Amino acid sequence: xxxxxxxxxxxxxxxxxxxxxxxxxxxxxxxxxxxxxxxxxxxxxxxxxxxxxxxxxxxxxxxxxxxxxxxxxxxxxxxxxxxxxxxxxxxxxxxxxxxxxxxxxxxxxxxxxxxxxxxxxxxxxxxxxxxxxxxxxxxxxxxxxxxxxxxxxxxxxxxxxxxxxxxxxxxxxxxxxxxxxxxxxxxxxxxxxxxxxxxxxxxxxxxxxxxxxxxxxxxxxxxxxxxxxxxxxxxxxxxxxxxxxxxxxxxxxxxxxxxxxxxxxxxxxxxxxxxxxxxxxxxxxxxxxxxxxxxxxxxxxxxxxxxxxxxxxxxxxxxxxxxxxxxxxxxxxxxxxxxxxxxxxxxxxxxxxxxxxxxxxxxxxxxxxxxxxxxxxxxxxxxxxxxxxxxxxxxxxxxxxxxxxxxxxxxxxxxxxxxxxxxxxxxxxxxxxxxxxxxxxxxxxxxxxxxxxxxxxxxxxxxxxxxxxxxxxxxx
Numbered sequence: 001x002x003x004x005x006x007x008x009x010x011x012x013x014x015x016x017x018x019x020x021x022x023x024x025x026x027x028x029x030x031x032x033x034x035x036x037x038x039x040x041x042x043x044x045x046x047x048x049x050x051x052x053x054x055x056x057x058x059x060x061x062x063x064x065x066x067x068x069x070x071x072x073x074x075x076x077x078x079x080x081x082x083x084x085x086x087x088x089x090x091x092x093x094x095x096x097x098x099x100x101x102x103x104x105x106x107x108x109x110x111x112x113x114x115x116x117x118x119x120x121x122x123x124x125x126x127x128x129x130x131x132x133x134x135x136x137x138x139x140x141x142x143x144x145x146x147x148x149x150x151x152x153x154x155x156x157x158x159x160x161x162x163x164x165x166x167x168x169x170x171x172x173x174x175x176x177x178x179x180x181x182x183x184x185x186x187x188x189x190x191x192x193x194x195x196x197x198x199x200x201x202x203x204x205x206x207x208x209x210x211x212x213x214x215x216x217x218x219x220x221x222x223x224x225x226x227x228x229x230x231x232x233x234x235x236x237x238x239x240x241x242x243x244x245x246x247x248x249x250x251x252x253x254x255x256x257x258x259x260x261x262x263x264x265x266x267x268x269x270x271x272x273x274x275x276x277x278x279x280x281x282x283x284x285x286x287x288x289x290x291x292x293x294x295x296x297x298x299x300x301x302x303x304x305x306x307x308x309x310x311x312x313x314x315x316x317x318x319x320x321x322x323x324x325x326x327x328x329x330x331x332x333x334x335x336x337x338x339x340x341x342x343x344x345x346x347x348x349x350x351x352x353x354x355x356x357x358x359x360x361x362x363x364x365x366x367x368x369x370x371x372x373x374x375x376x377x378x379x380x381x382x383x384x385x386x387x388x389x390x391x392x393x394x395x396x397x398x399x400x401x402x403x404x405x406x407x408x409x410x411x412x413x414x415x416x417x418x419x420x421x422x423x424x425x426x427x428x429x430x431x432x433x434x435x436x437x438x439x440x441x442x443x444x445x446x447x448x449x450x451x452x453x454x455x456x457x458x459x460x461x462x463x464x465x466x467x468x469x470x471x472x473x474x475x476x
Contacts, residue, residue, distance in 0.1 A: 001020070001021045001042060001043055001045070001468075001473065002018060002019070002020050002021075002035055002036065002039055002042035002043065002044045002045075003018065003019050003021070003044075003045055003046070003047065003050055003456070003458070003468070003473075004017055004018035004019070004032045004035075004044065004045075004046050004047075004050075005017075005046050005047040005048055005049055005050050006048065006049045006050070007019055007029065007049075007050045007051075007448060008049065008050070008051045008052075008426075008429060008448070009029060009052075009447060009448040009449060010051070010052050010429075010430060010433050010434040010446060010447045010448065011434075011447040011448065011449050013029060013448075013449060016029050016030055016031070016448070017030070017031050017032040017035075018030060018031065018032040018035040018036070019035075019050060019448055019456070020035050020038075020039050020042060021454045021468065021471075023454070023471050024453060024454050024470060024471045025451060025452070025453060025454055026448060026449065026450055026451065026452045026453070026454050027450060028450055029448055029449060029450060045473070047458040047459060047460060047465070047466070048459055048460045048461065049458075049459035049460075050448070050456055050457075050458055050459070051429060051433055051448075051456065051457050051459065052433040052434065052437075052445070052446045052447055052448055052452075052455065052456065052457070053202070053203025053204060053433070053445075053446075053455030053456055053457050053467060053468075053469065054201055054202045054203060054204075054405065054432050054433060054457045054464065054467075055202065055203070055204040055205070055206065055393065055395070055432060055433065055436030055437065055440070055446070056197055056202045056204070056205045056206065056395050056396060056398070056403050057206045057355050057393035057394055057395035057431075057432070057436040057439060057440075058206055058208050058334060058335075058355050058357060058393075058395030058396070058397050059193075059197065059205055059206065059207065059208060059395055059396060059397065059398045059403060060131075060193075060207070060208055060209065060210050060211070060397070060398065060399060061190055061193035061194045061197060061205055061207060061211070061398070062185050062189045062190040062193055062210065062211035062215070063131070063185070063189075063193070063210055063211070063398075063399050064193035064196065064197070064398040064399045064403070065185070065188070065189035065190055065191070065192035065193030065194070065196070066100075066185045066189045066193075066399070067102060067103075067398075067399035068192060068193070068196060069189075069192075070100045070101045070102065071085060071086070071089050071099060071100065071101025071102075071126070072101065072103055073085060073101050073102060073103035073104040073126065074103035074104075074129070074401075074402070075103070075363075076103065076104045076105075077104065077105050077106060077107075078106075079104075079106060079110035079114055079135075080114065082104050082114075082126065082135075083114040083115060083117070083118040084118070085101070086099055086101075086115060086118040086119050086124055086126070087118040087119065089101075089119075090118065090119040090121070090122050093122060095121040095122065096121065096122065096123075097122055098122065098123050098124075098125065098140075098182060098183065099119055099122050099123070099124045099125070099126075100125055100126070100182070101126045101127075102126060102127035102128065102129065102131065102399060103127075103128075103129050103399075104126065104128055104129060104135075105128065105129050105264050105363055105367065106128070107367075107370060109133075109159050109167065109169040110135060110167075110168075110169065111161075111167040111168055111169065112135075112136065112137050112138050112141070112167060112168025112169075113168075115135065115136070115137035115138075115168065116137050116138050116139075118137075119137060119139075121139075122137075122139065123136075123137065123139040123140035123142075123143055124136060124137040124139070124140055125140050125178050125179070125182060127175070128262075128264055128265055129264055129363060129400055129401070130261075130262035130263070130264045130265055130397075130400055131262075131399070131400055132171070132172055132261040132262040132264070132265040132267050133169065133170060133171050133172070133175070133261075133264075133265035133267065134169070134170045134175045134178065135168060135169055135170075136168050136169075136170060136178050137168060138168070140168075140178050141166060141168060141178070143178075143181050144177050144178040144180070144181050145177075146158070146166055146177055146178070147166075148160075148163075148164050148165045148166065150166065150177065152174060153173045153174055153176065153177065154173065155172055155173040155258075155281065155282070155283040155284070156170070156171055156172040156173030156174035156175070156176070156281070157170075157171040157172070157174055157281070158170060158171075158174050158177075159171065171261070171265060171267055171281065172261050172265070172267050172281050172283060173283070185211075186215065187215050187218060187219070190211055190215050190216065190219070191219060191224065193398075194219070194225065194226055194227055194229070195226050196403075197226075197227060197398075197403055198226035198227050198467070198469070198474075199476055200403060200404070200405075200464060200476075201405070201457045201458070201464025201465070201466065201467050201476070202227055202403070202457075202467075203227055203228060203455040203456070203457065203467055203468075203469045204227055204228040204229070204230065204436070204437075204440070204442075204445070204455065205227045205228075205229055205230070206230040206232070206355070206393075206395065206436070206439070206440060207229060207230065207231045207232060208232050208256060208304070208306075208334065208397075209232060209233075209234050209256045210234070212234075212237065213231055213233055213237065213241060213252055216229055216231055216246075216250055216252075217246055217250065219250075220246045220247050220249055220250040221246070221247075225247075225249040225250060226469070227249070227469070228248075228249050228250075228251075228445075228455070229249060229250045229251070230251055230253050230440045230442075231250060231251060231252045231253055231254075232253065232254040232255065232256040232302075232304045232332075233252065233254070233255050233256065233301070234256060235255055235256065235257055235284065235292060238255040238296055238299070238301060239299075242299070242300070243299070243300045243301045243302075244300075251440075253301070253302050253329070253440070253441065254296075254301050254302030254303060254304045254329070254332065255292070255293070255296040255301045255302070255303060255304065256304040256305070256306065256334075257284045257288070257289045257292070257293065257303075257304070257305045257306065258283040258284050258305075258306045259282070259283065259284060259286065259289065259305055259306060259307045259312035259315060259316050260280055260281060260282060260283055260306070260307060260308055260309050260311070260312035261280060261281050261283060261308070262308055263308060263309075263337065263338075263364055263367055263368070263371065263372075264363070264364065264367055266278065266280065266371065267280050267281040268280045268308040268309035268312065268337070268338065269281065269282055269308075269309040269310075269311040269312040269315075270309040270310050270311055270338065270372070271309075271310045271311045271314070271340070272310070272372070272375060274371050274372075275370075275371060275373075279311065280309050280311075280312075282312075283306075286315045286316070286318075286319055289305060289316065289319055290319045290322060290323065293305075293319065293323055294323060294326060297323060297326040297327055297328070298326065300328065301329070302327075302329035302330065302331070302332065302441065303320075303323070303327065303329075303331050303332070304331075304332040304334060304355075305319075305320075305331075305332070305333060305334065306334045306335060307333055307334065307335060307336065308335045308336075308337040308338060309337075309338055310338045310339065310340050310343070310375075310378060313333070313336060313338065313339050313343055314340070314342075314343050314346070316333060317333070317343060317346040317347065317350070318346065320333075320350055320352060321346070321349070321350065324349075324350060324351070327351065329441050330351050330352065330353050330438070330439065330441055331350060331351060331352045331353070332352070332353045332354075332355055332393075332439055333352060333353070333354055333355065334355045335355070335356065335357065335397075336354050336355075336356055336381075336385060337356075337360070337364075337379060337380060338372070338375070338378050338379050339378055339381050339384070339385070340378055344384065344388070347385070347388045347390060348388070350390070352390050353390065353391045353392075353393055353435070353438060353439035354385050354388075354390055354391070354392050354393070355392075355393045355394075355395065355439055356380075356382070356385070356392060356393070356394060356431075357394065357395055357396055357397050357400075357401070357408070358380060358382060358394065358408045358411040358412040358415075358423075358428075359396060359401050359404075359407035359408045359410070359411050360380075360397070360400070360401065360411075361379075361380050361411040361415065361416050361417065362407065362410070362411050362416070363401075364379070364380075365416040365417050368417060369417075376417050376418065377417075377418055379417055379418075380411075380415065380417065380418075380421060381421055382412055382415065382421045382422070382423050383420060383421040383422060383423060384421065386423060386427060391431075391434075391435040391438040391439055392427075392430075392431040392435045393431055393432075393435045393436040393438075393439035393440075394408050394412075394428065394431040394432050394435070394436065395436075396408070405432065405463070405464060406462065406463060408428060408432070409425065409428050409462075412427075412428045412431075413425060413428060433446045433447075434446035434447055454468050454471065455467075455468065455469055456468040456469075458475070464476075
């Protein structure tokens with residue numbers, strides 16, 4: 001197969017005109033005239049642009065598969081508007097059926113009364129866009145056994161009224177009080193999420209938790225993985241298995257920890273307080289990340305840590321420096337959303353990838369101005385972090401946001417808070433391809449060169465329209 005167009009090789013070869021593929025490998029790269037002469041019998045097809053296969057470098061594919069079948073609240077910022085959507089959904093369901101959804105962003109925590117009125121005969125559980133908080137109605141709390149006497153779980157909190165009664169808003173691990181009585185997603189949702197990502201032009205997905213690895217192994221064993229899948233295990237399950245490849249499409253690679261929550265839920269762990277005087281929530285204490293991380297490194301796993309707030313970023317970087325002698329794989333810092341000048345020197349000297357989601361700026365910019373007034377320049381420091389020389393890897397955090405390349409492109413090249421942090425289009429593409437491959441520890445991926453895997457994304461008018469994967473050409 002001979003494909004031609006503007007070929008971005010992401011290697012020292014620079015731009016080329018054509019790529020010749022044999023099976024699942026790239027056999028030749030060069031001028032179209034030369035390759036046409038060398039392979040006269042090859043089937044030809046042209047595209048405006050060809051790149052290494054896009055990686056979705058931070059996603060929760062099972063939860064994305066669930067969200068595809070749930071109430072979409074993306075872009076809603078007022079509780080009344082969300083309640084109206086819930087009321088509309090309730091009219092289509094039998095009494096007692098659960099109403100699930102997610103995607104809203106609120107400035108303040110609402111109470112359950114709005115949802116009680118919208119769906120008096122249905123339990124309701126809605127997650128914020130960042131999935132670090134949730135809003136439930138009285139029926140849902142009752143089914144979960146949540147009462148005024150229910151204690152806050154470790155790493156979570158039930159928002160309460162002046163009398164100590166739960167208001168229906170749950171922060172971080174408190175969501176599990178309701179989530180445990182919900183119908184649980186399984187293999188169907190994981191496969192649905194992965195297939196959707198493949199249809200968007202991705203050839204690799206980096207899984208970041210909230211799903212048991214055995215489901216991915218089932219898909220790998222049955223030949224049903226539509227992408228290469230880099231798997232970070234939840235911290236509670238890593239001792240059950242071993243690191244390594246399962247076939248050529250699934251690598252169980254790392255263990256993930258959460259240092260803090262997220263800005264939209266005011267649970268990101270910040271050095272400077274929020275307007276209400278709080279500093280966010282610590283989820284996995286730094287001491288746990290260091291001790292468990294040390295054990296995981298000794299077992300051959302990589303180490304992945306979610307860190308959004310300034311305090312979380314500072315603390316995790318210090319942990320990485322102490323663990324550096326034990327690491328055989330690249331560390332990953334996920335989100336790296338708020339960074340002070342004082343912490344920039346801590347990035348030096350680490351074998352570290354920075355996994356970021358610039359598209360979150362599109363919704364978070366207003367929240368940064370509101371919750372972190374005076375600290376706007378510490379948010380989403382794309383250019384400053386690029387200048388560390390460490391690989392950047394871009395993703396969406398789906399279902400937190402839709403896994404669309406153009407959203408990250410928009411936010412990263414036209415930074416809503418600080419244009420000095422803009423990246424170039426070429427740098428954004430690099431972070432989706434070569435940078436993401438380096439973050440996965442896959443040195444032969446993310447580039448178009450002879451001998452490399454023939455994982456390609458095909459483009460027209462700045463959007464993915466197809467891909468090459470598993471030796472097959474797919475056009476959407």
